[in-house]
Amino acid sequence: MAGAISSGPPTSTRTYQGLGQYLMLPSWVIIGFFLVLPVGMMLIYSFLTKEFRGGVIWEFSLSAYDQFFFDRGLFGDEPAKIEWTYITIFWRSIWQAALATVLCLIIGFPTAWFIATRSGRNKAILLFLITIPYWVNLLIRTISMKFLIRDTGPLNTWLIEFGLISEPLHMVNTNFAVQLGLFYSYLPFMVLPIYASVERYNNSLSEAAADLYASKFVILSKIVLPMVKPGIIAGCILVFVPSLGAFLAPDLLGGAKNFMIGSLIEEQFKGNAGNWPFGAAASMILLSMVLVVLLFYARAQDKGGQNHG
Amino acid sequence: MARKVDLKRFPGFQSMTYLCLILLYAPLLIVMVYSFNDSRSITSWGGISLRWYEDVFFGLEAEKFRAAAFNSVVIAIIAAITSTTIATMAATGMLRAGKFRGKSFSFALINLPLMVPEIVTAVATLIFFSAIGFNAGYLTILIAHIVFCIPFAYLPIAARMQGIEDIYEQAAQDLYATRFEAFKLILLPLMAPGILSGFLLAFIISLDDFIITNFVKGAGIETLPTAIFGAAKQGIKPNIMAISTLLLLVSVVFVTLSYLIGRMGQNKNGKQI
Amino acid sequence: MIKRMDAAIAVDIDNVTKRYGDFTALRNASIDIRDNEFFTLLGPSGCGKTTLLRCIAGFEDISSGAIRLYGQDIAELPPNKRPVNTVFQQYALFPHMNVLQNVMFGLQRLGKSDSEAKARAGHVLDLVQLTQLAERMPSQLSGGQQQRVALARALAPEPRVLLLDEPLSALDLKLRQAVRLELQQLQKETGITFVFVTHDQEEALTMSNRIAVISEGQLQQIGSAREIYEAPVNKFVADFIGETNLIDVDVKKITDGTATCLLPGGTKFSCPAAKGAHEGPGHLSVRPERVTIGKAKGSLITGTATRHIYLGTDMHIDINLQDGDVITARVQNSETANIPEVGDEVGISFEASAARLLVD
Numbered sequence: 012m013a014g015a016i017s018s019g020p021p022t023s024t025r026t027y028q029g030l031g032q033y034l035m036l037p038s039w040v041i042i043g044f045f046l047v048l049p050v051g052m053m054l055i056y057s058f059l060t061k062e063f064r065g066g067v068i069w070e071f072s073l074s075a076y077d078q079f080f081f082d083r084g085l086f087g088d089e090p091a092k093i094e095w096t097y098i099t100i101f102w103r104s105i106w107q108a109a110l111a112t113v114l115c116l117i118i119g120f121p122t123a124w125f126i127a128t129r130s131g132r133n134k135a136i137l138l139f140l141i142t143i144p145y146w147v148n149l150l151i152r153t154i155s156m157k158f159l160i161r162d163t164g165p166l167n168t169w170l171i172e173f174g175l176i177s178e179p180l181h182m183v184n185t186n187f188a189v190q191l192g193l194f195y196s197y198l199p200f201m202v203l204p205i206y207a208s209v210e211r212y213n214n215s216l217s218e219a220a221a222d223l224y225a226s227k228f229v230i231l232s233k234i235v236l237p238m239v240k241p242g243i244i245a246g247c248i249l250v251f252v253p254s255l256g257a258f259l260a261p262d263l264l265g266g267a268k269n270f271m272i273g274s275l276i277e278e279q280f281k282g283n284a285g286n287w288p289f290g291a292a293a294s295m296i297l298l299s300m301v302l303v304v305l306l307f308y309a310r311a312q313d314k315g316g317q318n319h320g
Numbered sequence: 321m322a323r324k325v326d327l328k329r330f331p332g333f334q335s336m337t338y339l340c341l342i343l344l345y346a347p348l349l350i351v352m353v354y355s356f357n358d359s360r361s362i363t364s365w366g367g368i369s370l371r372w373y374e375d376v377f378f379g380l381e382a383e384k385f386r387a388a389a390f391n392s393v394v395i396a397i398i399a400a401i402t403s404t405t406i407a408t409m410a411a412t413g414m415l416r417a418g419k420f421r422g423k424s425f426s427f428a429l430i431n432l433p434l435m436v437p438e439i440v441t442a443v444a445t446l447i448f449f450s451a452i453g454f455n456a457g458y459l460t461i462l463i464a465h466i467v468f469c470i471p472f473a474y475l476p477i478a479a480r481m482q483g484i485e486d487i488y489e490q491a492a493q494d495l496y497a498t499r500f501e502a503f504k505l506i507l508l509p510l511m512a513p514g515i516l517s518g519f520l521l522a523f524i525i526s527l528d529d530f531i532i533t534n535f536v537k538g539a540g541i542e543t544l545p546t547a548i549f550g551a552a553k554q555g556i557k558p559n560i561m562a563i564s565t566l567l568l569l570v571s572v573v574f575v576t577l578s579y580l581i582g583r584m585g586q587n588k589n590g591k592q593i
Numbered sequence: 594m595i596k597r598m599d600a601a602i603a604v605d606i607d608n609v610t611k612r613y614g615d616f617t618a619l620r621n622a623s624i625d626i627r628d629n630e631f632f633t634l635l636g637p638s639g640c641g642k643t644t645l646l647r648c649i650a651g652f653e654d655i656s657s658g659a660i661r662l663y664g665q666d667i668a669e670l671p672p673n674k675r676p677v678n679t680v681f682q683q684y685a686l687f688p689h690m691n692v693l694q695n696v697m698f699g700l701q702r703l704g705k706s707d708s709e710a711k712a713r714a715g716h717v718l719d720l721v722q723l724t725q726l727a728e729r730m731p732s733q734l735s736g737g738q739q740q741r742v743a744l745a746r747a748l749a750p751e752p753r754v755l756l757l758d759e760p761l762s763a764l765d766l767k768l769r770q771a772v773r774l775e776l777q778q779l780q781k782e783t784g785i786t787f788v789f790v791t792h793d794q795e796e797a798l799t800m801s802n803r804i805a806v807i808s809e810g811q812l813q814q815i816g817s818a819r820e821i822y823e824a825p826v827n828k829f830v831a832d833f834i835g836e837t838n839l840i841d842v843d844v845k846k847i848t849d850g851t852a853t854c855l856l857p858g859g860t861k862f863s864c865p866a867a868k869g870a871h872e873g874p875g876h877l878s879v880r881p882e883r884v885t886i887g888k889a890k891g892s893l894i895t896g897t898a899t900r901h902i903y904l905g906t907d908m909h910i911d912i913n914l915q916d917g918d919v920i921t922a923r924v925q926n927s928e929t930a931n932i933p934e935v936g937d938e939v940g941i942s943f944e945a946s947a948a949r950l951l952v953d
Binding site: 025026027029030032033037038039041042046047048049052053056119121122124125126128137140141142144146147148149151152154155156157158159161165195198199202217218221227230252253255258263272273276281287291294297298301 | 328340341343347354405418430439440441443447489493499530534549564572575
Binding site: 485487488490491492493494495496497498499501505506509510 | 650651652671672673674677678679681683685686687688689698699702703746747750
């Protein structure tokens with residue numbers, strides 16, 4: 012995943028010159044037909060009229076977006092006020108995702124650096140240990156976290172046993188739990204791309220800087236960080252984007268009061284709300300936000316590429 | 321002589337690494353440990369036993385979990401085979417077929433399933449199948465899984481192919497092999513570790529998927545993650561921990577295999593090139 | 594050396610140009626490679642020699658011109674339809690096949706039965722003395738052994754032309770010298786036309802029947818080793834092959850391939866001129882070993898000895914001329930050798946046959 016996001020179309024040899032389009036055909040068809048087309052369909056649905064309890068009526072309507080942004084009273088005849096419910100949910104999601112990104116960076120960067128500067132066997136083992144949670148089922152990881160931090164879970168039990176607290180800490184169903192869940196879910200996504208960047212870092216640059224009287228702090232801030240910036244940016248995107256649309260952490264750890272975009276969308280299709288156009292509209296807004304982030308990233312990368320020649 | 325300064329060391333980085341590993345593993349290890357808990361209550365420790373594993377395989381919900389596991393494995397195998405085949409063709413196209421129209425577009429397209437948030441993919445797929453009147457069921461799950469497994473299978477395959485110089489295929493053609501023979505007899509065997517690695521990762525990704533499956537599955541069809549989610553919504557019971565531990569071990573085994581196979585291939589062919 | 598003027602043309606490279614975008618890798622090259630010849634393409638790295646080889650093998654399309662193999666135009670044929678085989682620079686042995694399978698590969702593609710292919714492969718492995726290693730994997734072989742397998746694999750289908758792309762460059766010096774002789778021997782035994790690419794002039798001079806010198810995509814000269822060394826046509830060839838002194842002269846007259854010119858210091862001198870040399874300022878090429886040092890009186894050019902460079906069996910002596918140019922003489926190291934001290938006034942002489950007026 013990290014590799015894909017950080018490298019452009021690869022150079023190619025010509026053994027099968029002329030067959031390129033045939034070889035790509037299955038991917039074009041499958042992804043085009045079952046992902047691009049559905050996203051287009053979703054866009055259309057967001058402009059249709061809702062059918063109660065799921066589905067749509069094929070009539071053009073702006074009501075999904077209207078409902079998202081404006082409050083027109085219970086019967087829709089009052090003057091439009093700004094509807095804060097959904098904007099708040101989106102704002103909370105952005106805020107939670109940003110915080111998770113920062114926390115992952117604080118832990119992830121030193122970890123990536125430490126692993127990349129180990130030698131041989133140690134490096135391989137540490138890297139492998141980081142990789143495993145990356146592939147372990149997110150649902151199971153989230154359930155594990157919920158089990159750990161429950162009021163009667165092992166964490167509270169131990170804290171009480173050691174006399175650190177007398178009453179269990181209420182963590183489940185709080186914003187804190189959601190944050191913990193996001194941070195925990197996507198931490199490996201931060202470490203791996205930074206690791207790849209540090210791997211490529213040439214330590215003689217640090218030596219040259221030290222030779223020119225730089226302290227360790229100066230080396231870190233003026234030499235190392237600018238050099239591994241591409242990895243840091245890639246890591247931040249890999250944490251921020253899935254956190255923004257996360258469903259499991261807010262759903263299992265957050266509960267009804269700590270809704271994030273993911274849970275809001277899910278409720279429109281699987282839950283009680285059953286408002287498909289509204290769910291499609293919310294998905295479109297989420298997708299647009301992600302695209303903006305990715306475009307921003309692509310532009311930053313283009314600039315970086317030019318600088319490095 | 322002055323104390324030698326190690327410029328690769330920064331204070332606190334080592335402790336951060338250990339903290340990171342503890343954070344990543346503590347919840348998993350605790351669930352694994354508690355899955356062997358003999359107590360009926362999930363909070364108090366009642367000694368070691370395998371009773372919850374027994375419960376998973378033979379208990380009240382065993383039938384449900386067995387069916388879900390069967391669905392998960394069948395879907396994962398078919399999705400992994402299909403997406404690995406498609407990804408192998410795509411990697412050959414991207415890395416071995418020179419320039420052609422639509423190449424940079426193809427690169428974006430293959431990576432698209434990674435870029436679009438999973439929940440958006442889930443919504444879009446649900447809407448699409450509903451709009452074309454396609455009944456939700458096995459096939460909808462399978463198609464959705466194939467789509468998002470493609471980039472995961474593609475990554476190790478393309479990485480491996482990039483590491484194989486095209487000189488071997490040239491040598492084969494020089495020795496009167498057609499392009500198809502050069503592919504079948506030279507590139508494919510050399511690619512085998514990468515392809516297997518891609519297959520295993522695609523398998524794991526499909527086996528683990530919850531969000532998309534949850535959206536596109538038909539009524540009554542459960543995969544292991546949706547069954548676990550449903551059960552966990554009722555409250556985390558010890559049998560959930562046992563089944564989670566099993567699924568976790570499957571993931572670890574597959575990722576380890578994928579990793580070892582990838583490395584083995586490198587050692588065998590990497591050196592003398 | 595046997596002259597084979599009537600011999601068939603094995604590879605006819607006819608006015609071939611190869612462009613990559615704006616870059617011209619090979620410009621209007623015309624070369625006739627004769628049947629049963631050990632032919633070498635020699636030039637510095639990046640000169641286009643490997644490009645030409647890859648054009649013959651079919652890995653590159655030519656931009657214009659024609660390549661004919663025994664009279665047949667092969668420009669449109671894919672590599673697998675051309676009766677030529679290649680020994681690659683890095684050998685490109687199939688890592689997942691053992692030695693025997695590697696050697697049998699081409700034979701099987703040509704539709705030979707397994708037993709037929711096995712027999713032929715065994716014969717070729719015998720030829721390169723690798724019979725004992727037939728079951729080994731390429732990764733278990735030394736560099737020299739891999740090189741022989743590559744050779745055996747390319748020879749097994751009995752190609753009409755064998756292309757060798759710097760096959761010795763990955764070997765160490767000792768081994769390289771031994772393999773040179775073997776390659777020459779193998780070419781004679783098999784009677785297959787060898788087209789050999791190298792940047793190593795010593796390799797080219799010792800092995801080839803004829804050599805084509807290429808520089809910056811441009812063919813410079815084709816000839817035998819002796820012709821190229823002793824009668825270089827231009828400054829590049831003279832300078833690239835061995836060491837030489839380029840002496841500034843003023844050419845007065847050229848008649849029947851003999852130039853009359855004024856050496857630095859004004860002495861009049863006549864020597865052979867390369868085809869295309871013209872009157873006016875020009876350069877004479879004189880090899881250091883053909884320069885003799887003696888008394889200033891009666892010599893061709895006078896100057897001051899400025900430096901000794903000790904080279905073991907030989908010694909180089911630099912002589913500065915009045916106009917600032919330097920001429921180097923190579924003197925054999927022996928007790929009787931007449932070696933001037935640094936600072937001595939000396940005279941330089943050389944035979945007319947040792948000098949040659951070049952095309953600039």
